[in-house]
Amino acid sequence: MSEQSLEPRILAFCCRHCAYAAADLAGAMRLRYPTAVRIVEVPCTGRVEVLEMLHAFEHGADGLMVAG
Amino acid sequence: MAGWLDRIGLGGERVRMFNLSSAMAVQFAEAVEAMVEKVRQLGLNPLRQERDAEQEKSNGGRDDRR
Amino acid sequence: MIVGEQKSIEEIVELLGDARKVLVVGCGTCVTVCFAGGEKEVGVLSSALRMKTKLDGHPIEVDEATVQRQCEWEYIDPLAERLGEYDVVLSLACGIGVQAMNERFPQTLTLPGLNTTFLGLPEEQGVWEERCQACGDCLLGVTFGICPIARCSKQLLNGPCGGSQNGVCEINADVPCAWQLIWERAGQMGQVERLLVVQEPKNWSRSRDGGPRKIVREDLRLKEAE
Numbered sequence: 522m523s524e525q526s527l528e529p530r531i532l533a534f535c536c537r538h539c540a541y542a543a544a545d546l547a548g549a550m551r552l553r554y555p556t557a558v559r560i561v562e563v564p565c566t567g568r569v570e571v572l573e574m575l576h577a578f579e580h581g582a583d584g585l586m587v588a589g
Numbered sequence: 590m591a592g593w594l595d596r597i598g599l600g601g602e603r604v605r606m607f608n609l610s611s612a613m614a615v616q617f618a619e620a621v622e623a624m625v626e627k628v629r630q631l632g633l634n635p636l637r638q639e640r641d642a643e644q645e646k647s648n649g650g651r652d653d654r655r
Numbered sequence: 656m657i658v659g660e661q662k663s664i665e666e667i668v669e670l671l672g673d674a675r676k677v678l679v680v681g682c683g684t685c686v687t688v689c690f691a692g693g694e695k696e697v698g699v700l701s702s703a704l705r706m707k708t709k710l711d712g713h714p715i716e717v718d719e720a721t722v723q724r725q726c727e728w729e730y731i732d733p734l735a736e737r738l739g740e741y742d743v744v745l746s747l748a749c750g751i752g753v754q755a756m757n758e759r760f761p762q763t764l765t766l767p768g769l770n771t772t773f774l775g776l777p778e779e780q781g782v783w784e785e786r787c788q789a790c791g792d793c794l795l796g797v798t799f800g801i802c803p804i805a806r807c808s809k810q811l812l813n814g815p816c817g818g819s820q821n822g823v824c825e826i827n828a829d830v831p832c833a834w835q836l837i838w839e840r841a842g843q844m845g846q847v848e849r850l851l852v853v854q855e856p857k858n859w860s861r862s863r864d865g866g867p868r869k870i871v872r873e874d875l876r877l878k879e880a881e
Contacts, residue, residue, distance in 0.1 A: 529628045529629065531621070531628060533621070540607070540609045540611075543611050546614035550614055552615065553618070554618035554622060555622060557625050566606075571590050571699055572698045574590055575593065575699060578634060578636065578706060579702055580637075581634055581640040583603065583628045583631075583633050584603045584627065586607060587606045587607070588608075588609055593703055596663075597707040598711065599706065599710070
């Protein structure tokens with residue numbers, strides 16, 4: 522099992538009214554972007570805690586975006 | 590947060606904040622591309638090996654998204 | 656309140672040595688409000704330790720606990736039954752909590768994860784300053800509520816010294832001259848002449864200089880049943 526065969530896992534915390542809406546629009550516009558990203562909707566990026574982000578890495582996330 | 594990742598040894602560049610408005614669909618896609626590219630440069634998270642191995646066993650190597 | 660700050664993760668890893676299973680114990684009082692050792696800080700440090708030690712090739716199993724006050728027996732006693740599983744305990748409480756743990760549970764070593772720094776207050780969010788030296792003989796009544804023992808670099812009782820420049824201490828430009836502050840406050844209250852009264856040398860034996868201190872309140876002690 523080579524490392525190259527594994528997909529990166531990027532977690533994206535997206536705030537409902539801005540980034541999540543942008544992601545939604547990207548879908549509606551049929552824009553292509555990497556499948557590596559996993560989107561998590563939050564009401565506001567202020568909701569995202571350092572501990573939650575660390576746990577994401579502890580459980581194998583390769584990268585993390587906070588978008589808002 | 591980036592500070593913690595640096596101290597841990599994973600690298601602070603694995604976390605990044607992006608400012609977007611709801612109309613910025615193209616920029617969202619670009620932000621994802623940039624993040625994926627950065628992660629490819631840094632390499633996969635060395636801590637994920639165990640979890641990947643467990644997943645191999647439980648679902649025979651399929652992608653973990655159902 | 657007691658103000659402390661976390662030791663660097665490198666120093667903590669070194670303190671932990673060969674330990675393979677560690678309990679990190681936080682405290683819900685002073686170190687929570689100075690964001691050094693409360694429940695959240697315990698969570699963050701524990702996660703960081705797990706990841707760092709795994710990446711460095713000597714993984715440590717790290718569990719978490721936070722008690723309301725680590726300096727009181729009744730709050731730490733519930734931890735007793737768990738301690739046997741751990742090689743060592745890492746406390747994120749102030750030095751008092753660390754010692755309480757070691758005294759109450761002598762079979763398990765409790766290590767300090769914080770540097771306990773001073774008694775002070777949050778001047779603004781994120782900024783804490785020293786205000787009290789626990790000298791045991793409070794003279795705030797004669798210095799208009801500003802403490803020269805804690806805030807004057809030379810702990811003068813009849814300041815200011817000749818080094819006071821533009822209201823700032825000659826030893827550290829970030830430190831306002833305590834006696835300037837005292838004089839200004841006296842002026843605001845129209846009582847500057849009270850500062851002309853010479854303060855006698857302080858009785859330092861009531862401070863830590865007289866040895867470790869103890870207070871006994873007989874009125875509060877529990878009487879043994881007859």
